[in-house]
Amino acid sequence: MISLWKQEEANKYKTDLDLRVYTSRLLGRDSSLVLHGGGNTSVKSSATNLFNETQDILYVKGSGWDLATIEAEGFAPVKMDMLLKMAELKELNDPDMVKYQRLAMTNPSAPNPSVEAILHAIIPFKFVDHTHTDAVVTITNTKNGEAKIKELYGDKVLIIPYIMPGFVLAKLIYDMTRDVDWSKFDGMVLMNHGLFTFNDDAKKSYEKTIELVDKAENYLAKNKATLHVDKQSLHVELLELASIRKEISNIKNHATISILNDSDEAIYFSKQNIEIISQQGPLTPDHVIRTKRVPAILGNDFKSDLEDYVKTYKQYFKENKKDETLLNPAPNFAILKNGATLSFGKNTKEAKIIKDINEHTFEAILKAEKLGGYKALSPAEIFEVEYWSLEQAKLKKSTSNPEFAGKIAILTQATSEKALAIAKMLNSKGAAIIALDVNPKVQSIFNKADMIGLKCDTTSQEDIKNAIALAVKSFGGIDILVNISSNEDNNNLVFQELDAFLKLGIDSNIINIITPNLDISDLNSSDIPIHTIVSGLNTDTNIIAELVCTMAGKTFLNTQDSKITLK
Numbered sequence: 001m002i003s004l005w006k007q008e009e010a011n012k013y014k015t016d017l018d019l020r021v022y023t024s025r026l027l028g029r030d031s032s033l034v035l036h037g038g039g040n041t042s043v044k045s046s047a048t049n050l051f052n053e054t055q056d057i058l059y060v061k062g063s064g065w066d067l068a069t070i071e072a073e074g075f076a077p078v079k080m081d082m083l084l085k086m087a088e089l090k091e092l093n094d095p096d097m098v099k100y101q102r103l104a105m106t107n108p109s110a111p112n113p114s115v116e117a118i119l120h121a122i123i124p125f126k127f128v129d130h131t132h133t134d135a136v137v138t139i140t141n142t143k144n145g146e147a148k149i150k151e152l153y154g155d156k157v158l159i160i161p162y163i164m165p166g167f168v169l170a171k172l173i174y175d176m177t178r179d180v181d182w183s184k185f186d187g188m189v190l191m192n193h194g195l196f197t198f199n200d201d202a203k204k205s206y207e208k209t210i211e212l213v214d215k216a217e218n219y220l221a222k223n224k225a226t227l228h229v230d231k232q233s234l235h236v237e238l239l240e241l242a243s244i245r246k247e248i249s250n251i252k253n254h255a256t257i258s259i260l261n262d263s264d265e266a267i268y269f270s271k272q273n274i275e276i277i278s279q280q281g282p283l284t285p286d287h288v289i290r291t292k293r294v295p296a297i298l299g300n301d302f303k304s305d306l307e308d309y310v311k312t313y314k315q316y317f318k319e320n321k322k323d324e325t326l327l328n329p330a331p332n333f334a335i336l337k338n339g340a341t342l343s344f345g346k347n348t349k350e351a352k353i354i355k356d357i358n359e360h361t362f363e364a365i366l367k368a369e370k371l372g373g374y375k376a377l378s379p380a381e382i383f384e385v386e387y388w389s390l391e392q393a394k395l396k397k398s399t400s401n402p403e404f405a406g407k408i409a410i411l412t413q414a415t416s417e418k419a420l421a422i423a424k425m426l427n428s429k430g431a432a433i434i435a436l437d438v439n440p441k442v443q444s445i446f447n448k449a450d451m452i453g454l455k456c457d458t459t460s461q462e463d464i465k466n467a468i469a470l471a472v473k474s475f476g477g478i479d480i481l482v483n484i485s486s487n488e489d490n491n492n493l494v495f496q497e498l499d500a501f502l503k504l505g506i507d508s509n510i511i512n513i514i515t516p517n518l519d520i521s522d523l524n525s526s527d528i529p530i531h532t533i534v535s536g537l538n539t540d541t542n543i544i545a546e547l548v549c550t551m552a553g554k555t556f557l558n559t560q561d562s563k564i565t566l567k
Contacts, residue, residue, distance in 0.1 A: 001135075001214040003207050004029060010203070016045040017059050017072050019202040020127065024061070026206055028068030033131040033213065035360060036353045037066050038286060039194065042120040042128045043202075044080065047106060055106070056080035058121050062111025076113035079104045083121035087174045092167045094390055115390065118170035124182050125198035127205035132194040132284050135216035138225075138364040140191045141283060143372045149189050152219045153212070158188040162377060164384055165193070165285070187212050192377050193284055225370040227363055232267035234340055236260070238472045241342070242504040244302050244334070245476035248344050251310065251330035255406030255506040257351040257432060258476030261341045261358065269362040270335050277369060278335055281376030283361045285385040290354050291361075293382045295341070296331035306331070320383035327386070333358055346406050348432050348450035348475065402430030403553060407506060408471055409480035410434045412458050412494060414442050418513060419484055421541035422548045427451055429549060431480065434471045450475075458485075464497040472501070479505035480552050484513045502528050509552045513544065534565040 004026045013022045020043035027033050027041065042060040049055055058078045061067065065074035082104035086092060092100075094115065101113045114120070120128045139148050149159055158177070163169050169190075186208055188196040197208035220226060245258040269278075279294045293316070296309040313329040333343045333354050341358060345351030368374035376382070409426050411419045414435030423433050427450065435446040436456035446453030454470055456463040471478050478501045483494055495510065502508040510530045531551040535544055547564065 001030075001032075001210050001217055003210045005203055005206060016043050016126070017075060019043070020059060020075065021070060021072055023127070023129070023202050023206040024067045024070050027129060027131055027209065028066060028070070031356070031360065032134045033209070034067050035132070035357060036290075037064070038284075039067055039129075039131045040114040040116055040120070041067065041130065042075075042114075042117070044121075044126050047077065049106070057106065058083060058113075058117065060113050060117045060120050062113060063115075064111055074111065076101075076110045076117070077106045078113050078117055078121075079106065080121055083118050086167075087118050087122050087170055089171075092171075094166045094388070097167045098390065115166050116170065118167065119173060122170065122174050122177070123188075123196070123198050125205070126200040127202050128196065128198045129205050129209050130194060130196050131209055131213075132286070133209075133213045133216070134283075134360055134364055135213050135220060136189060136195045137192065137283055138220065138367050139216055139371065140189065140193075141364070141374060141376055142368045143375050145375065146191060148219075148371070149191075152215060153186070153189070155184075156186045157212070158185050160188060160190045162190070162192045162381065164381075164388075166388075166390075220367055220371070223371055225367040227265075227366050229264045229268045232264045234262050234267050236262070236336070236339060236473075238469060239500060239504065240302070241472050242477040242501050244298065244342065245344075246504050246506065247303060247306055248330055248334075249406070249506050251306065252328055252344070252346075254346060254401070255404075255479065256476065257345050257348050257406055257408070259343045259345075259348075259351045259355050260473040261343065261355050262473070263359070265359065265362055266341045267339070269366065270340060271338050272366070274335050274337065277365050277374055280365075280374055281379070281382050282357075283364050283376070285377060285382060287357050287361070288382050288386045290332065290350075290357055292332045293379065293386065295358075296334040297337055298334050299337045316379060316383070320380050321387070324387040342476075346401060347430060352449060402428075403549075404480075405430035407479040408432045408434070408475040408477055409482060409552070410436065410467065410471060410478055410498070411482045411484070412436050412456075413484040414453065415439045415445060416484060417541045418535070418544050419482070420445075421545040422482055423451065425542075425545040425549055426480070426482075426552070432475045434467060434474070434478075436467050458494050461493065461497065464494060468497065468501060477505055478502055479508050481510045482513065482548055482552075483510065499528075511548050511551050513548070529562075532563040534563065539566045 010022060013019045020041060024041045040061040042058055044058055046054050047057050058080050059075040060078060062074050062076040078101060101117055139145060146159060160173060163172050195212060197205050199205035245256060249256040274297055281293050282288050282291055296306060298305045309331050310329045317326050333341060335341050343351045343354040345354060365374045404426060409431045411423055413419050414437040423435055427433050433451040435442055435453045436458060438457050440455045442453035442455060452474055454467055456467050458464060478498060481498055481502060508528050510528055512532045513535055533547060
């Protein structure tokens, strides 16, 4: 691993907080150090209050911010004296810790401070960097992991046994280090959790992270715990993938995005002894909030496998619960045995985050297996994080998803003004979009994670099959077809090819937008409502878009067929 520090770039940042932003982003650029909001950083500085008094302030990463893109306002300013007094308390529950940390902030509009703010405060250096580095955590998550860390770093790092994040972790380290000379250490390794580095200089603190991670990577290489995966082949049945997504949606009680990971690494992992290695637990405990403790393993009878998963999850909950509320027992990802993997989310962003976490976890597990065997935390320890009171509090708040969250729409003639307006409105209401058009510009117009453009001739059976494959692999299936056409044969071909997938959709609808001279009377389906909008050349595109969203919504679900003519 190499340092990304550029002195010319660093010279642009003048204040303590500016430098903290710069080095935080350097850490965030490397997904092997932090992923999707993981890790946290801080800087100790001072500020003048209303009474012209100087106060020592800890600027610590705020909840909800990502190190890769963090801005100065993403750091919560917390009074140091309050944090240090909190560290001296014998006990403090986490909800109260969050409350008092917030009361100690000098800016009430700033985000909540990290749950590790007290820990950052007691480390007696100006800059503190905390990462969940893959290389270090791979080593800690092996049999005799602590001995391996000692072998690797000697007495140059503090080694902290695993304990729940939050106040108890800060208190443990506070008590362990009262008589410690911190200047003798290059960093601190939290077993099964991550790495801390620290210094009074921003560059030195950041580059200590790079140095310690580089040593860990070299240790893995020296012990032949590396990974080289040959090209893998895969054949998947698209209808089966759509069926799995429908079943997952049923268990979760809402439409769900399902992303197929058919990378060489994912396919290779699915061919290993996954009944053992995939059922150990996540790489770091914070991942459980996204991924759950373990994936489902799906074989020839995926419905039975999912039923078994739900039963097992409920048993895991029963064995570890106190007064917590049961989360939905459906898996958040699945391994297709000898196939690939699937990630499930209420939207594309959530499913992609889970996919990204899995990719790093698969690699770490396979390397750890070469280093004596992967060993995650116990189910009880993982449960403690999954059902953390701070997470349970979020469940009690009412949440609402956009109307079409988790749903997938295919649009034809997608570069037309009508389609652009429809796609924009459906997407704004939560739908993922597959946009089809013979115009190659469709791929640049629709170029987002949840809006994908494909050059497609809808009079070509092969092109339509490619579009179906893209929809199923990228999002899991097809729920809504918005077919804009002035060609009867075109309508029939699109409908025929998509019919089986729409029947596996969630509350599926077909919406045809046609010119007044087109006859579509032959189009019919006993299972799927077909709505038709007859649109003139001068019809307002926003009116059409609103009508499409209405027809695709729940109010039209029990309507077999409908037809509206717009002038």
